[in-house]
């Protein structure tokens with residue numbers, strides 16, 4: 001592609017790629033120079049040009065010598081649009097999910113439901129870039145814009161026609177997922193998380209609302225879990241933009257959750273759609289997974305799925321890695337679950353999911369990540385203390401923070417909890433404490449395969465450790 005084709009000018013230079021990190025620039029690259037949280041990408045413009053960048057997307061005020069300056073008021077948005085034109089085509093049907101919790105579960109379920117209906121489907125999110133056959137992690141929930149667009153274009157070349165991706169608030173703020181035609185966008189819920197980055201809940205919510213106000217196609221459909229207190233603003237926005245609206249939940253108009261009855265390994269759902277009550281057994285436990293399943297069904301219906309077929313498909317959903325995943329049954333007979341809950345609301349949802357299944361004590365092992373929202377730690381401790389029977393506070397991913405300091409923050413909310421910084425020992429303690437009537441819940445890391453301590457990523461997988469420890473008991 002010639003540079004002129006992207007800028008509308010007559011530059012004959014051939015564009016070979018896009019980069020937002022100067023260290024990834026090669027001859028022919030278009031470099032995006034963005035003001036970031038840590039450094040200003042504009043400081044690397046000379047280095048990018050020295051490495052062969054033929055154009056730089058940057059603010060009007062930036063100094064660009066020796067390459068075409070594509071000046072823009074919003075360099076991140078401009079860069080994404082140009083990159084999208086370079087990487088196109090993309091899958092014909094793309095949908096996005098945002099919300100504090102439920103994004104991964106919902107995109108995975110959407111992918112599975114599409115696959116049941118014969119579609120070639122993929123998902124992009126915390127669990128990586130996933131198709132039916134393979135999964136490649138990117139390290140982020142919403143990868144950087146070049147990784148995202150190039151991967152999505154690659155999926156289209158492989159024949160993928162349906163994509164569901166997680167639009168994290170960081171990703172939306174940093175314009176990582178622009179340039180696609182998004183046919184439907186879903187809102188799961190909003191509660192406390194990432195305030196270290198957004199500052200306050202209003203800014204956090206505003207970041208998420210951008211999915212519905214700017215990223216979703218004007219003729220797109222909005223799918224909303226209306227039982228969340230914040231959903232009203234999303235509904236109002238959809239109405240103002242005259243988007244098609246699919247509301248789901250106990251107060252949903254289009255997919256109304258009439259009843260939910262926990263069974264041993266799942267739950268019986270009655271869902272009213274188009275005046276018909278559909279019965280289906282969801283093979284996943286927890287109200288939160290019923291919520292995500294309805295949102296996923298809403299997205300599939302929004303993109304042409306038959307309602308009855310889609311609802312019936314919920315009965316064949318496979319568990320989502322690290323989301324109430326049953327890791328092992330301890331020798332004592334106590335089941336051990338691993339969940340990704342790392343916010344107060346998620347912890348509450350995970351405990352509530354297991355409560356109907358435990359006749360004895362719910363034994364909880366959890367921590368909180370370093371270099372993330374510190375204000376959520378004490379509330380997480382409070383939820384644990386109030387809703388679990390035995391609480392063991394341990395390390396999650398301390399990153400650059402002192403592990404003991406993170407635990408101390410949590411313990412302010414759970415003063416009677418047991419403190420064991422070594423995550424393996426904490427899991428061992430929980431499993432050795434559990435008897436046949438108890439349930440062990442290990443929360444916060446879910447599917448993660450490593451524990452980030454400083455700059456190191458130590459191999460650690462909650463499910464594997466639980467199995468090893470149970471085997472040693």
Ligand SMILES: CC(=O)N[C@H]1[C@@H](OP(=O)(O)OP(=O)(O)OC[C@H]2O[C@@H](n3ccc(=O)[nH]c3=O)[C@H](O)[C@@H]2O)O[C@H](CO)[C@@H](O)[C@@H]1O[C@H](C)C(=O)N[C@@H](C)C(=O)N[C@H](CCC(=O)O)C(=O)O
Pocket residue numbers: 020021022023034035036037038039040041042044139140141142143144145168169170171174197
């Ligand atoms: C806080 C945050 O979101 N940071 C992300 C962001 O960095 P930034 O824009 O602030 O960039 P910066 O590090 O200040 O650098 C500014 C610019 O200079 C460029 N640069 C920088 C250094 C250099 O030598 N050369 C160079 O060109 C950078 O590429 C960047 O474009 O853009 C980078 C490139 O896309 C991301 O790698 C980085 O993710 C960091 C590693 C991260 O940990 N992000 C987490 C918090 C995150 O994004 N999490 C969300 C939410 C997960 C959830 O929902 O729970 C996710 O989507 O994963």
Ligand SMILES: Nc1ncnc2c1ncn2[C@@H]1O[C@H](COP(=O)(O)OP(=O)(O)OP(=O)(O)O)[C@@H](O)[C@H]1O
Pocket residue numbers: 099100101102103104105106126141166168188189288289291292322323324339340341342345346347349350446
């Ligand atoms: N609909 C929901 N309502 C409340 N809590 C939920 C919901 N869905 C998931 N959770 C909780 O949040 C945890 C994370 O779920 P999931 O990974 O699907 O969310 P996510 O939005 O992708 O998270 P992240 O932002 O970290 O990527 C789950 O393990 C569960 O504890």
Ligand SMILES: N[C@H](CCC[C@H](N)C(=O)O)C(=O)O
Pocket residue numbers: 126141342368369370372396397444445448
């Ligand atoms: N992927 C998300 C959640 C990480 C969850 C928890 N394990 C932590 O480290 O905080 C993030 O990077 O914010």
Ligand SMILES: [Mg+2]
Pocket residue numbers: 103104105125126127141166
């Ligand atoms: Mg996720």
